[in-house]
Amino acid sequence: MSSGTASALAHPNIAFIKYWGNLDGSLNLPSNGSISMNLGSLQTATTVQFEPLLTADTLEINQQTQTGPSLKRVQNFMGHIRRLSKSGLFAHIRSESNFPISAGLASSASAYAALALAATAALGIDQTEKELSSLARLGSGSAARSIPAGFVEWHASETHAGSFAKSIAGPDYWDLRDMIVIIQKQPKSTGSADGHGLADTSPFQSLRVENAPTRLEICRQAILERDFAHLAEIVELDSMMMHAVMMTSRPPLFYWEPLTLQIIKSVQNWRRDGLQVCVTVDAGSNLHLICPFGYTQMVTEMLKTTSGIQSVMVSPPGGPAHLI
Numbered sequence: 001m002s003s004g005t006a007s008a009l010a011h012p013n014i015a016f017i018k019y020w021g022n023l024d025g026s027l028n029l030p031s032n033g034s035i036s037m038n039l040g041s042l043q044t045a046t047t048v049q050f051e052p053l054l055t056a057d058t059l060e061i062n063q064q065t066q067t068g069p070s071l072k073r074v075q076n077f078m079g080h081i082r083r084l085s086k087s088g089l090f091a092h093i094r095s096e097s098n099f100p101i102s103a104g105l106a107s108s109a110s111a112y113a114a115l116a117l118a119a120t121a122a123l124g125i126d127q128t129e130k131e132l133s134s135l136a137r138l139g140s141g142s143a144a145r146s147i148p149a150g151f152v153e154w155h156a157s158e159t160h161a162g163s164f165a166k167s168i169a170g171p172d173y174w175d176l177r178d179m180i181v182i183i184q185k186q187p188k189s190t191g192s193a194d195g196h197g198l199a200d201t202s203p204f205q206s207l208r209v210e211n212a213p214t215r216l217e218i219c220r221q222a223i224l225e226r227d228f229a230h231l232a233e234i235v236e237l238d239s240m241m242m243h244a245v246m247m248t249s250r251p252p253l254f255y256w257e258p259l260t261l262q263i264i265k266s267v268q269n270w271r272r273d274g275l276q277v278c279v280t281v282d283a284g285s286n287l288h289l290i291c292p293f294g295y296t297q298m299v300t301e302m303l304k305t306t307s308g309i310q311s312v313m314v315s316p317p318g319g320p321a322h323l324i
Helices: 068-085 107-122 129-139 141-146 192-196 205-224 228-247 258-272 293-303
Strands: 004-010 013-017 022-024 034-038 044-051 058-061 090-097 151-154 165-169 176-182 278-280 287-292 311-315
Touching: 004 107, 013 141, 013 205, 013 228, 013 278, 013 287, 034 141, 034 205, 044 107, 058 068, 068 090, 068 107, 068 129, 090 107, 107 129, 107 141, 129 141, 129 165, 141 151, 151 205, 165 205, 176 293, 205 228, 228 278, 228 287, 258 278, 258 287, 258 293, 287 293, 293 311
Parallel strands: 058 090
Antiparallel strands: 004 044, 013 034, 034 151, 044 090, 151 165, 176 287, 176 311, 278 287
């Protein structure tokens, strides 16, 4: 007999101001705050079923039984849930995403946000949105941002309780689109969790972190004022700064493919020609082209002139993590 079952759905997010590097890697306390937009078309649905007879947590992702590092990471996270509930129960965990995982599309953000909500609900643990955001962060830093709705700011802090995310504006506040350009579907060679540990080996990381409050303020105001010109400028600057840190870490991380750079340069040319679009790249080779809804068709037509693109997914802003 099941002791408790719940299912939750969460969306990944695209960071406008990036999270890269930790003050405390064990708690995923970020070196700087960040701002993101949830992606309503992309989702992870997770079911957690606690069973008295289980001796360890089991994990199934997209109908594939998991072993090794992905299972260990989830089991470590479930340890936080057990400590919170003072329960010794283990769970069957089943997770399904409708987009490529481990390919720089924040699959761990939606996965751990959904897992945090489903696991606490299954055990009857009452959590505020703020507490749930901090809890999800323990599984994957950016999962903190997938708990609230819409346009979200994640606050940096030296304490667990102080580092959480909250909405700046709801998903209906600004009709932006993220056009996700897939040029590689296979998992990246160095995962984000490992990459964060290298950030401080770059001489540019301290400068990036020091200037982060200024970039956060510009981005926050651009969202609140629906000012695309200022948003585009700060989003691209912040993305380039993060990749500069990656490329100058020891060892260096090169996530871009030649096509990544080609599309970045194209987007900047299109904007100079009057198209409202900007580009940001997470820890991977795939790109996120941000534009107001009215420009999606024009951006789609421009992308058709570029060979080598595998697919393009289009997403509006998304809502909060929620039980299903």
